[in-house]
Amino acid sequence: MNRTHSNQKDAYHLVLEAIDVGVFKPGDRLVESDLAERFGVSRTPIREALQRLETQSLLERDGRSLIVASLDHNQMAELYVVRSELEGLAASLAARHATEEEIKVLREMVEADDALVDDPPALSRANRRFHEQIHLASHNRYLVQQLDLVHRTMALMATTSLAAQGRGEIAQAEHKTIVEAIAARDEEAAGRALKDHISVAFVTRLKQDADERERS
Incomplete structure (x- = not known):
């Protein structure tokens, strides 16, 4: 059994x-x-x-x-709305609860990921690890469970927004802003920075989809 x-x-x-x-x-x-x-x-x-x-x-x-499964436009939009709110909450809680060791790990992740900006698949995997580390730093098991489901659903998108020209460098800069807000224990700034990060990713993906439709 x-x-x-x-x-x-x-x-x-x-x-x-x-x-x-x-x-x-x-x-x-x-x-x-x-x-x-x-x-x-x-x-x-x-x-x-x-x-x-x-x-x-x-x-x-x-x-x-x-x-x-695949996601249509409305499903993708709905997913990003939920992701933005949950990720923002995770960053806010991380600013409140993260240990100094967890913050150190986040900083080291961002520094190491700078070497991957020209490798979108590798940067995408590193990006997921980074976000998961923030989820864990929130120290809220129920939030972590919900975000895990959201990120699984994100896998139904055929491409990563990090493949867009210049997106890797921008995302890395956004990650640094998020980590510094968490390190400063600024809950509002951390939540806002992560929600802004998700918003930019969503805009990038919408542009990718528009370009794909034009080519097809």
């Missing part, structure tokens, strides 16, 4: 991670047998993992098949 539970958990996180890093993109069809062979697990935990991902709206039905 414990082994089955472990396999189910492993299968779920294996598929989720593959979606998160872009191995499976919006519209890709997921087949139980292929996934079982790919990840080296039986089909039962894969089936249960797919069902769980479907209930979380990360997968959707296409006839009898399951495909990686």
